[in-house]
Amino acid sequence: MDWLVTGVAVVATVVPVALTEPLAWWAVALVVLASAPVLWLRRWPVPVGALVGIAVSVLAILHLPPLVPAGPLVAVYEIAANGTRLVRLVSVAVTLVGTLTSLVLPGEHDTETYRYLAAAYVAAYALGTSTRARRAQAVVVEERARAAAAAERARIARELHDIVTHSVGMMIVQAEAGPLLVRAEPGRAEAVFDTIADTGRAAVVQLRQSVGALRSAGVADIPALVDGTGLVVDLACDGAPRPVPPEVDVTAYRVVQESLTNTVRHAGATAVRVRLGWTEHALDIDVIDNGRGPAGTRPGFGLIGMRERVTACGGTLATGPGPEGGFAVRASLPLGRP
DSSP: OHHHHHHHHHHHHHHHHHTTSOOOHHHHHHHHHTTGGGGGTTTSHHHHHHHHHHHHHHHHHTTOOSOOOHHHHHHHHHHHHHOOHHHHHHHHHHHHHHHHHHHHTTTOOOHHHHHHHHHHHHHHHHHHHHHHHHHHHHHHHHHHHHHHHHHHHHHHHHHHHHHHHHHHHHHHHHHHHHHHHHHHOHHHHHHHHHHHHHHHHHHHHHHHHHHHTTSOOOGGGHHHHHHTSSSEEEEEEESOOOOOOHHHHHHHHHHHHHHHHHIIIIIOOSEEEEEEEEOSSEEEEEEEEOSSOSTTOOOOHHHHHHHHHHHHTTOEEEEEEOBTBSEEEEEEEEOOOO
């Protein structure tokens, strides 16, 4: 990319000047000096910016038209995008002084030239500022995603503790009562052992779902996830799957995982429908069960954590009653440009 930008800057600067009239060697050297050094702009933005700016100013003072200040424009963009606040302020001041000097000394009074240069430099600085803002926003989103992931891990750890202590505690109580019932009431003893088995199986399902969120699972793992719920699951995929950013990949899995966990624990459902809709710019996820619906319920930590994770990716999350009853979770996660 640096070589490409440098090539465009050199062509844009050299060709218009070279087509006007034969130039002395020193003029040709100045024209090249006004553009070629941008190759090293990322490494030394201030020295390179000063060098190409001085070269363009000297050429303008010597009145060698037509002159396109491609090198200084690229330098202004780079400094606006990556320079510190002090460097940006100094660069704006120096650029302003240098441009005015190069116009006043040769006696240039064409207001069209002033407008052209002002618009060009303002546009270059605005593009650099926009790039810096997008980079800062990306850092914020990444930090939020990491914070949401850490909060999710802490929540999952609490869930694991609750699952183990509750399920194992029930199994211990039932197991201790079993030998007494075997001798006194054999019929009830059989029911006790069935309860122990059911409790153990339910704990295994919940542990598998919770632990699944601790690894780097993604969209490709969703079919295996839905197979372990014990529900009748209708998994549908609309559109052509495509590569997704890592944070979106994990978030998509987490949305389905948390939705299914809530369905198993709270919905009293027997079936659930999971849909993955691939569009040009987003992955839409629908998880709809046939349970009792959201009436009289309040959002728990699972839905709150899910919303935080989706928001951190730049997506949206909606929850509420399904179109035919039950509870519905709908998420839309951005995929960026194809």
